[in-house]
Amino acid sequence: MKLYTSELCPFAQRVRIGLRLRGLEGVVEEVEVDLDATPPAELTAINPQGSVPTLAFAPGDGFNESLVLLEFLDSLPCAGPKLFGATPRDVGKTKVLLENASTRLLGPVMGVNYSRGNAVALRKATAQLPQAFEWISAVLATSGGPFLAGATPGAVDASVAPFLARYVLLREVQPDLPMPRGGTPAAHFLAQLLQHPAVASTSPTFAQMAPAFARFAQPEEAVRSIQRASRALVSNPEEQCAALNQHVATLSPRTVRPEGAANTPLWTLIQGEKGPHIHARFRLPTYNEMLQALELLTALQETTDHHTAFVLEGYHALDITLCTHEPVWGLSDKDFSMAQTLTEKLLRI
Numbered sequence: 001m002k003l004y005t006s007e008l009c010p011f012a013q014r015v016r017i018g019l020r021l022r023g024l025e026g027v028v029e030e031v032e033v034d035l036d037a038t039p040p041a042e043l044t045a046i047n048p049q050g051s052v053p054t055l056a057f058a059p060g061d062g063f064n065e066s067l068v069l070l071e072f073l074d075s076l077p078c079a080g081p082k083l084f085g086a087t088p089r090d091v092g093k094t095k096v097l098l099e100n101a102s103t104r105l106l107g108p109v110m111g112v113n114y115s116r117g118n119a120v121a122l123r124k125a126t127a128q129l130p131q132a133f134e135w136i137s138a139v140l141a142t143s144g145g146p147f148l149a150g151a152t153p154g155a156v157d158a159s160v161a162p163f164l165a166r167y168v169l170l171r172e173v174q175p176d177l178p179m180p181r182g183g184t185p186a187a188h189f190l191a192q193l194l195q196h197p198a199v200a201s202t203s204p205t206f207a208q209m210a211p212a213f214a215r216f217a218q219p220e221e222a223v224r225s226i227q228r229a230s231r232a233l234v235s236n237p238e239e240q241c242a243a244l245n246q247h248v249a250t251l252s253p254r255t256v257r258p259e260g261a262a263n264t265p266l267w268t269l270i271q272g273e274k275g276p277h278i279h280a281r282f283r284l285p286t287y288n289e290m291l292q293a294l295e296l297l298t299a300l301q302e303t304t305d306h307h308t309a310f311v312l313e314g315y316h317a318l319d320i321t322l323c324t325h326e327p328v329w330g331l332s333d334k335d336f337s338m339a340q341t342l343t344e345k346l347l348r349i
């Protein structure tokens with residue numbers, strides 16, 4: 001058997017930890033895949049997405065998905081304890097705990113690890129961490145610790161360890177990220193888990209992770225282009241507004257629609273009393289889409305530190321106005337860049 005894996009991938013590390021906990025390292029050959037290159041044909045023959053971890057029994061025969069693979073390891077004959085527990089009752093309890101770990105612990109931890117320079121997402125995820133640490137302490141009170149599964153690590157430990165290991169490494173560049181309070185069961189668990197040979201021997205180093213951290217700490221290109229855009233006022237706002245509308249006309253809206261007839265330009269240039277600004281109105285089909293739109297809008301504003309004026313009409317229409325008013329009123333490249341990215345994102349909801 002072969003495991004297609006990557007040292008950098010936390011999902012693959014789950015299975016690599018599972019192999020070591022089960023004592024199956026010698027039985028499964030680990031094949032390192034370069035995630036930046038075209039995936040090998042033997043891998044895509046089994047898993048067309050070419051993602052890791054993927055297990056191969058024979059050419060063209062195997063499957064992927066880290067948690068399914070972890071469970072499969074328990075079906076292989078070996079001396080090590082079962083990751084999901086010895087009885088069907090234990091397996092059931094472990095699966096419920098995995099679900100809870102995923103929402104209560106991994107949700108916030110992954111939210112931090114993958115916040116991509118999104119200031120709102122980072123703040124939201126960070127705010128949930130203290131409760132996530134309390135959840136760990138509560139589970140340990142039931143299992144008896146030092147691991148979530150009890151005396152030895154099990155499937156839930158293997159599934160959270162890679163993300164916690166990366167979180168702790170990330171603190172080297174973001175030292176303000178919270179840790180469990182010293183002396184608490186959660187702090188003891190974290191130390192024990194990361195030191196466990198199955199976890200320590202499969203965890204990447206900071207140097208290995210640094211390029212990925214740099215990539216994940218950065219907002220996507222469309223957001224960076226707003227950050228880079230100049231605040232100097234443009235001399236040709238009519239032309240820029242026309243170019244913006246031409247671009248918008250090439251987009252295919254999903255559920256959020258620009259208001260107006262098909263050929264009406266979305267963004268209009270308005271000569272206000274204090275100076276020019278651009279305005280657009282978006283139609284939202286339901287309350288739910290409006291909440292998504294507001295979340296997206298506020299996150300983009302906070303991350304780029306460029307703010308719109310927006311007004312809701314019920315939960316169905318969102319009016320957005322953009323202009324630059326420091327040091328003087330007018331329209332800048334930043335406004336047009338913001339308008340473009342915002343429209344692209346809203347029409348993708």
Ligand SMILES: N[C@@H](CCC(=O)N[C@@H](CS)C(=O)NCC(=O)O)C(=O)O
Pocket residue numbers: 008009010011012035049050051052053064065066067
């Ligand atoms: N849900 C999958 C996620 C696997 C995954 O996202 N793997 C990433 C690397 S961390 C990957 O292979 N990405 C490359 C791709 O999808 O092309 C699992 O739990 O196994």
